[in-house]
Amino acid sequence: MTHTSLKASSTIAIAQISFEHAGVKGFVDTDRPRLSWRFEGDARDWQQISYDIKVARSSGSVEEFHVDSSKSNLVPWPSTIPLAPCEIAKISVKANGIGRQDTDWAHAQVEAALLTGSDWSAQMITAADLCLQSPLTQSAPQRPFYVYREFEIKRLDGIARLYATAFGMYDVTINGVPASDQVLKPGWTSYDHRLYYQVEDISSLLKVGRNRVMVAVGEGWYSGRIGFGGGKRWIYGEKNGVMMEIRVGKEVVISTDETWKWSCGPILASELYDGEVYDARLGIDDYVSEGSSVQLLDRPTASLILDKAPIKRTKEVPVKEIIISPSGKCILDFGQNLVGWVRINRGAKGKAPGDRIVLSHVEVLEEGEISTRPLRFAKCQDTIICGSDPHALDAWEPTFTYHGFRYVQVEGWGDDIDPSHFTAVIIHTDMERTGWFSSSHPMINRLHDNVLWSMRGNFVGLPTDCPQRDERLGWTGDLQVFCKTASFLFDTTSILSGWLQDLAAEQTQNDNVPPLVVPDTFKRQFNGEPDPAAIWGDVSVLSPLDLFESSGDSAILERQYSSMYDWLKKGIPRDADGLWGQRTPMDSQFGDWLDPYAPPDFPGDGRTDPYFVANAYLVYVTRKMAEVCHILGKQEEAAEFQAEWSRSITSFADRYITKAGRTVSDSQTALVLALQFDLLSSPSQREVAVGRLEELVRSNVFKIGTGFAGTPIILDVLANNDRLHLAYRMLQEKQCPSWLYCVSMGATTIWERWDSMRPDGSINPGEMTSFNHYALGAVASFMHSTIGGISPLAPGWKKIRIAPRPGGTVTWADVTHMSPYGLVRCAWRIENSKLHLSITVPPNTTAVIDVGDLQTAIGSGHRQFEVAYQADTRWPPKPIYKSMTIPLIDEIA
Structure with missing residues (x-):
């Protein structure tokens, strides 16, 4: 060395x-x-x-x-x-x-900002007759409306700030100029408990003399249609409104009250699932002169919380190609599955007033046509009704909707269509990018890019499951398995700590059980309490810990402690031995959700006993809760949870582990859970379990056999039990189901199912099929910590582990993380039987290096090392092939 x-x-x-x-x-x-x-x-x-x-x-x-x-x-x-x-x-x-x-x-x-509700002078206002819809009905969307007022400023001798929130969504212009670069404001929270407000510097938009402020107000998540099977409107309320005030210095110069006017405008409808209908024949100025007085609504009863995780436009993507489908339809291909909307850069020529242009958004094509079946009850269409002025649509984009798509079918445009006429505008929560990865393997790099794109598309105000169909809900299980990966790639502290506060607030109303989705729309749509579910409910303990590890902020644990404690002590039904029980015979668990061998329409019917999964997590989470108590100085509670963990691990072994070390569910997931969560009582049992796991991996020809429970940890388990060659071999497998199968099929995001698209290009027949679903992308943590070789050894990256472990056919890798202290980096390459390392440790931290025969502790600075490297003689591992008739396909990417 x-x-x-x-x-x-x-x-x-x-x-x-x-x-x-x-x-x-x-x-x-x-x-x-x-x-x-x-x-x-x-x-x-x-x-x-x-x-x-x-x-x-x-x-x-x-x-x-x-x-x-x-x-x-x-x-x-x-x-x-x-x-x-x-x-x-x-x-x-x-x-x-x-x-x-x-x-x-x-x-x-x-x-x-405004620190308490009493600091506000504004009132919540709405359209007096609910925008000309009489009677108001749940069967149709409400038309967006505009509220506005002119006001005078005698002098500008201080900074100007705008504070605003809404029941619904709002968009403000001042003197005709957008007041903010945020979109979909105020975002989606548990509106009964927490309501975000925004603050903007508008000093440059105001002028001495006459000014005009106008606010567009739409349904958003507050009153729009949300949920499965057609969803439900008015989840939180039926009347949309806005509350806003402008201050210059300490003086409130204008605030919403009964003196404002309202009118309709060119937006006829704007729904999250179905899209926007815009009538270019109707200019907003045509309505303003005939405006009516607004109506006052009650002030919000929820806590008004400053939005520190704003949703913004973050990137633009040009049209990659225009495709003419077999049926003659014109389809824009943006080359990337993304989330946002299409901006029309230049209006279509030759359109008569009343002509319609329809933009239909989908993720994939099937037999050359747009595939709308995976959208379920979502139309995902933006419709523009043309006016007499073609330039009225120059730079048009929707206001109160968003879509998940790669392809957009354009109808009604005409023959002069050109790629330059359209641009995809990407939106997501404006988090700081903190993680980067690259390597010598192009397909692994594409996989990592897909993880990144799926996270972007699903962190729109809160962590959603998918961005395109009639769902887009904050599923707790998805976030729990992905939180560590997410917090490496971006600074998620603001968005996720806020979301966890919503979880805790709604948990208190659900008999101490965390909702399956946060905000909890299920309770309002289906009028029932959530069933307790492992992995999903365990987000209340594990995700605050993940955030603490990435940020070093113990206040997150303090704030979430009651939620954690109540879930473990009060929310989980227990049998006599302390493990999971059932409140009723109908209770069930999701288990290893989306096991690739589960039937398409029964994604929870996998190879692993769902209660094996639930109890493995229960043992693990109990141990983690003891750690939380130690961190917070709650030593009595720590001892209590430590004793409970000791009892539960014995109970688990009695139920699920044989004396030799086999698991009662003989599956990849059962074995990796037993190994990762230390559920085996002796080295000999671990040896047996590792041996059986290797046998299952080889006999499955290195294809993945895990769902939500096993996927995030299977490569780590293999690598940490002297099977690094198998971890790389599984990562580099191309046959379905595998991570690189999706890449080989042209995926640009992570799919919900391992086979969301079949090898013949057909779409999985299951009702639940998405092409942008980040959960299975938790594998990126293996890329960061094992391939790249960096991970925190102390909360907030105060102490760092640097331990890259080359393998497979990867010959170099470079991983970087922007920690709270500064940049952490490890770059390595194999050359002439040497492993060359370039390491950066930020000031005010230390690092432990563990690579080959190099074990040392270092402080900050840039350093280079060179150690002897010997390739793993076990590579490439061979499968155990049991078929005598089907040809072996052993494909390493």
Whole structure:
């Protein structure tokens, strides 16, 4: 082993200051926001020993603080004086290192928003006669409406802020200019408990003299159709409304009240599932002069929460190709399954008033035509009724809907259609990208890209299961298995901590059982309580822990503790031995959901006993709960859960493990759960279980045999039990079911089913088939931690493990993560029987390297290492093939 030192450097700087998890804008909804600062530079072995903070108030006072501490992540607010509502403070930070190696001062601004409901002066207003629909009915969508008012500003001698929220969705323009780059505002929360509001800097949009503000209001998730089988309207309420105010300095210059007017406009309908109908013959100005007085609604009873995870336009994709289908239809192919909508860059020529252009959005083609069956009861169509001015549609895009699609069928355009006429606009929650992976293997790289794209498409305000059909719900099980992967790829702390607060609030109303989906639309659609379900309910314990590991924020655990405790102590029905029981004989479990060998219409009917899965998770989650209690200093509760874990592991073995070490469900999932969760009592049992797992993997010709429960961990289990060659071989399999089968079929996102599309190009006949579903993409964690070789050893990446494990046909890999402290990177390549490593450790952290014969601890900086490398002589592993008549297909990608 050799170590090549890069030139020592004293470069150290604070790259970014943030407050709470508010992103770079610096708006917070607490009067004592915690501070974090991230470093850049290659200073060797740099550790912070103290820091200095200056707090400059708008009053002109400046407070200075010196603190002897190594802490740089989520540092307590230093001042004894809290922020007042709408107060701005200038913050300066300097970090001091050992040997007087200090950073320069870094600067940022923090601004308190409206901290309590009493800080608001605005009232909730709506269209007086519900936008001309009489009587209002659940069988049809409500037409969006506009509220507006003119107001005067005598002088602009301060910053201007807009605060707004809605029952439904809203979109604001000021003097004809959009007031925000956010979309689908205010987002979807459990509206009875928490309602997001947005704050925007609109200083540049206002002028001295006359101003006009106009707000479009649509159904959104509040009153629009949501759910299965046609769904249900008015889940939360039937009347849409908006509550908004503008402040210049400390003065409220306008707020929504009974003096506002309302009118209809060119949007005839705009639904989440069905799309938007826009009539270009109807200009908004045609209505404004005849506006009617608005009606007041009751103020929200839910807590008004600052939105720190906004949904935004994040990327644009041009048309890749125009396809003419066998039936003669014109189809746009954007080359990527994505989420958002289509913008019309230039209106169609030669259209007469009343002509219709229809855009139909789908994920896949079948026999050359758009495949709408997977959409179920969702139309996913945008319809434009043309007016007399073709330029009226230049830059048109929908306002209150979104779609999941790769292909768009265009009807009614005419013969002059051109790719330049259309652009796909991608939307998702504006999270900071924090994880990157690349390697020498193009198909593995594409798989990782697919995971990334599926996460983008399903993190639209909250973590959804799919973005295209009549569902798009916050399924708890999907997020639980994917949370670790998600939190590596993006900073998910804001979006997921908010979602978990909704989970906890709704759990208290469900007899301590976390809902299957959050927000819990099932309870309102089906008028019933959720059945307790392992994996899905276990999100209440495991996902807060994942967020704590990625962010280092123990406040998340504090806030979610009651939810965790109540689930384990009160929500789970128990048998006499403490394992899962049934409240009624009809109770069931999802088990290893989407086991590839389950029938298409019965995705829970897999090879593993569902209660084996449930109880394996119960043992594991009980142990994790003991860890949570230790972290929070709840030692008595920790001892209680530790004892419960000890009893449950014995009960589990009595039910499900033979004396030799075989599992009663003889499946890949049963074995990986037993091994990963330490459910086997002796080394000899583990040896038997590992041997049987190898036999099952080989005899299945390296194809995947797991669903939700087994898929996220099977490669880790193989790698951690001296079967790394089998892990790589399974990852590199191309036959269905496998990860790379989907890639070989042209997938650009992760599919819901291993065979959502069959090898002949037909769509899986099951009723539940999506092509954008992130759960099975949890395999990316193996790419990050095992192939790439980086993972946290302490919460928030304060201590880092660097342990890449090459294998298969991968000859180089490069993985990077932006941690709370700065950039972590490990790049390796195999060359001339040597493994060359390039490692970056951020300032104020340490790392442990474990590669071949190199085991060492290092501090911050850039370093290169070289170790001897010997290829695994077990590669490529051979299958155990039991058929005497079917030809063997053993295909390594």
